[in-house]
Structures are given as structure tokens and as C-alpha cells.
Amino acid sequence: MTLTKNTFIGEYSYSLDSKGRINMPAKFRQALSKDNKNTFVTTRGMDACIWVYSLNQWLEIEKSLMSLSSLSKIHRTFVRNTARYATPSTYDKQGRITIPPSLIDYASLDKDVLIIGMVNKMEIWNTKNLEKAEKEALEIDLAAYDELAEKITI
Amino acid sequence: MTLTKNTFIGEYSYSLDSKGRINMPAKFRQALSKDNKNTFVTTRGMDACIWVYSLNQWLEIEKSLMSLSSLSKIHRTFVRNTARYATPSTYDKQGRITIPPSLIDYASLDKDVLIIGMVNKMEIWNTKNLEKAEKEALEIDLAAYDELAEKITI
DNA sequence: TAAGATTGTGGGTAGTTGTGGGTAATATCA
DNA sequence: TGATATTACCCACAACTACCCACAATCTTA
Structure with missing residues (x-):
């Protein structure tokens, strides 16, 4: 079942094969509207x-990005770093995309890979690295969540 | 008799079958308005x-979540932890949903399962675990209820 | 109380999904 | 230009999931 068009939630565990391919979750593929032409755009994440x-x-x-002034x-730096690593x-036929070697390197991808829906995008993690990042996240000052409490009710 | 649309109250005891399915209380299904497309979204609870x-x-x-900036x-951490475990x-036809294995594991679900209406959502518990949690809840400092008294009239 | 409808549980099966690997077309470089 | 590496597309198969039917227990209604 797909929720809203072009939005992604959930966690999926896949493997990066010897050719640098990763399967895209079937649900995410179905979430794409037709004018996406079976295409995703990969780039560096901030983590x-x-x-x-x-x-x-x-x-x-x-x-x-076009609205920023050079x-x-x-602004120039931000546009450069955002556009630079983007690859359509x-x-x-099997639902896999090929990840550019430079991005595999950047994210230290290994065989075991985790794909996480982030609503308006998805993230591809080295499974082990994510566990580490999660531990650090727990150490975040809980007071910071007060700011969130004003924006979100769960 | 259903009270308000999309709200859930009451307690129901069901069984998780060998395929990871759990029946949704008929009353809860009837409480859904049509635009819910017979769909629930499961995720990790805070307990x-x-x-x-x-x-x-x-x-x-x-x-x-979409209003938060990456x-x-x-914000990224919060979106990740919220969206990650969510599954539509x-x-x-029989009124059952399939629970993802990772959530069955998280809630230590066994055969005997309790579904509890929490007004705007419901909770699925391992029946035995809930009994334990209930005992602990009794030990909560009753003074903490003072804070609630300012927000809620019963 | 009896007949019918609804609800909860178990299990079979066809179609979908994820993964590995082959081959031909394209690009790269000396 | 020819040898080599890279990419795009294809097929095969095991595992899984969604969908279907069956039936017993419970509730509803006349």
C-alpha cells in the first residue's frame, strides 16, 4: 500500500552487489508518479x-538553487556542493539503480545496506555505520527536542 | 456503535498467527472513514x-515531518527515527494486517496479544508484557499527576 | 429458540520481489 | 585503430507476500 505520491517511509535492508547495484524498495518505486521516468537522483547526504x-x-x-544569487x-558554495555530486x-527491469563509485566511497558502503524512508527522500546507509550514528543520536541534548515539541504532536 | 470517526477506545485480545498477522478489532475498522483506504500505519511505540x-x-x-529542514x-535525526519504523x-478480507518482523521483535510479540484503543491511535502489546508494565506504572509518583491536572479534566 | 449474519483463525497458491550472473553495446585509452 | 574496461540490458530462480477460501465461534434478530 502506497501512501502519498513521491513520499517514502520505512526501513529496508538490501545488499550492494559486485556491480555496484542496489535494489530500490518496491514500495518506493510504486510511490513514483509516471513523470519521474523510473529515475532517481543520488547525491551526498549531510551524514x-x-x-x-x-x-x-x-x-x-x-x-x-536557482533562486540563490551567485x-x-x-550561496555559491552551497549550490556547488549540492549540485556537484548529484547523479540521475x-x-x-529488476528495480535496481547503479550507485556511482564515488558515492559508494563517500558513504563507506559495504555489502549490507539499509535504505530508510525520509518522507521527501530516502537515505542509503552502511548498516553498521547507521548503528553507530544512532548511538550518537541518543546522546543529543534532549532539551533540543523541546523545540520540536512546539512543531509536532505525535 | 462507533463514537467519533477515526478514534479508538477499548481493549481487545487477539492472537498473532504464524504468518505475522493480527486481526484489527471490527469496531476500529468501522471507525475508519472511507478515505483511509482500509489502511493502518504501524510503527514503534515509546513503550x-x-x-x-x-x-x-x-x-x-x-x-x-515535511516542515522540518534537513x-x-x-531535525534529520528526528525524521529518521520517526519515519524509519513506519509501515503502511x-x-x-478478514480484517487482518501483517506486522513486519522487526516490529514483532521490538514489541516481543508472542501468540497472545492485546490491542488497546488510545483515542487517536491504538497500541499492540504482548499480553504478559503489558501486565508487567502496568505494575510499574502503579509505582509512578502520583505527584506527577498534578501536572496533568492542569491540562485535563476528567 | 432457531436461522442468519458477523467475527476471528488457519492454511493453500499464484504472483511479486530480491539477488546473482551472462552477454552485447558503449566508452576509454594507448 | 584495436585491446580493454565499463555500462546497460537480459534471463533465471529462491523466498516471500498478497489474496483467496474454509470453517468454527459468537452475536443479532425475528
């Missing part, structure tokens, strides 16, 4: 993982 | 149980 957008979602980001140094990738 | 939302209720949460580390599940 040690790969971010994967639907084509449409990425086009939205491109639009935002007169500002910080169409999945094959 | 050792599974939380089950109606599709609509979950979509509200998704909306909140530039903030704490449409009930079959």
Missing part, C-alpha cells in the same frame, strides 16, 4: 550516507 | 509496544 530523491523532488531542489559566496539513475 | 495509526492520522504526522542535524498495512 555519512547517500541521499536519493525522486526526479521530481530533485527538480524542485534545482529550482530552489553574488554571495556562501534509472532503475533496471 | 515496548506497537503504535497503530489510521492512515489519515499518520498523514498528519508526515505533514509535520539542514538541521536534530492494508487489512485483508
Whole structure:
């Protein structure tokens, strides 16, 4: 069952094969609307993982980037680092995309890989690295959650 | 007789079968409005149980998550931990949903299972675990209820 | 109370999904 | 240009899931 178009939730464990391919969760593929042309866009995440957008979602980001002015140094840097590592990738008949070697390296991907739905994108993690990151996350100052409590009710 | 749309109250005892399915109380199914598409969303609860939302209720949460920015580390962590364990599940002709193995493990579900209405969601417990948790709850400092008294009239 | 409808539980099966590997087309480089 | 590496596309198969039917227990209603 798919919720909203182009949104992703849930956790899925897959394996990166010898050819650098990773399966995309069937549910995520089904969540894509047709104008995404079976294509995802991979790029560096802000944590040690790969971010994967639907084509449409990425086009939205491109639009935002265009609104930044190259007169500002910080804007130039931000646009450069965001656009630089982005790679569109169409999945094959079995539903796999090929991950560029530089991204495999960046996220230290090994055989065991975890894909996590982040609503408007997904993340690809080395399973072991994520466990480490999660432990650190627990050490985050809980007071920081107060800010969130004002925005979100669960 | 159903009270309000999309709200759940009461306690029901069911069994988890060998295929990981649990029946949803008929009353809860009837409480769903049509645009829920016979779908619930399961995820980790804050206690050792599974939380089950109606599709609509979950979509509200998704909306909140989308308002958070991935530039903030704490926001990323929160979105990840919230979206990660969520799984939409449409009930079959008999009214059962399939619980993902990871959640069965998280809540230590056994054959005997208790479903509890929590108004805007429900909880699925291992019957024995709930008894234990209940005993501990009795030991809560009753002074803590003072805080609640300011928010709630019963 | 009896007949019918609804509810909860078990299990079979066809279709889907994830993974490995082969081969032909394309790109790279000396 | 020709040898080599890389990529895109194809097939095969095991494991899993969604969907279907059956039936006993319970509830409803006349």
C-alpha cells in the first residue's frame, strides 16, 4: 500500500552487489508518479550516507538553487556542493539503480545496506555505520527536542 | 456503535498467527472513514509496544515531518527515527494486517496479544508484557499527576 | 429458540520481489 | 585503430507476500 505520491517511509535492508547495484524498495518505486521516468537522483547526504530523491523532488531542489544569487559566496558554495555530486539513475527491469563509485566511497558502503524512508527522500546507509550514528543520536541534548515539541504532536 | 470517526477506545485480545498477522478489532475498522483506504500505519511505540495509526492520522504526522529542514542535524535525526519504523498495512478480507518482523521483535510479540484503543491511535502489546508494565506504572509518583491536572479534566 | 449474519483463525497458491550472473553495446585509452 | 574496461540490458530462480477460501465461534434478530 502506497501512501502519498513521491513520499517514502520505512526501513529496508538490501545488499550492494559486485556491480555496484542496489535494489530500490518496491514500495518506493510504486510511490513514483509516471513523470519521474523510473529515475532517481543520488547525491551526498549531510551524514555519512547517500541521499536519493525522486526526479521530481530533485527538480524542485534545482529550482530552489536557482533562486540563490551567485553574488554571495556562501550561496555559491552551497549550490556547488549540492549540485556537484548529484547523479540521475534509472532503475533496471529488476528495480535496481547503479550507485556511482564515488558515492559508494563517500558513504563507506559495504555489502549490507539499509535504505530508510525520509518522507521527501530516502537515505542509503552502511548498516553498521547507521548503528553507530544512532548511538550518537541518543546522546543529543534532549532539551533540543523541546523545540520540536512546539512543531509536532505525535 | 462507533463514537467519533477515526478514534479508538477499548481493549481487545487477539492472537498473532504464524504468518505475522493480527486481526484489527471490527469496531476500529468501522471507525475508519472511507478515505483511509482500509489502511493502518504501524510503527514503534515509546513503550515496548506497537503504535497503530489510521492512515489519515499518520498523514498528519508526515505533514509535520515535511516542515522540518534537513539542514538541521536534530531535525534529520528526528525524521529518521520517526519515519524509519513506519509501515503502511492494508487489512485483508478478514480484517487482518501483517506486522513486519522487526516490529514483532521490538514489541516481543508472542501468540497472545492485546490491542488497546488510545483515542487517536491504538497500541499492540504482548499480553504478559503489558501486565508487567502496568505494575510499574502503579509505582509512578502520583505527584506527577498534578501536572496533568492542569491540562485535563476528567 | 432457531436461522442468519458477523467475527476471528488457519492454511493453500499464484504472483511479486530480491539477488546473482551472462552477454552485447558503449566508452576509454594507448 | 584495436585491446580493454565499463555500462546497460537480459534471463533465471529462491523466498516471500498478497489474496483467496474454509470453517468454527459468537452475536443479532425475528
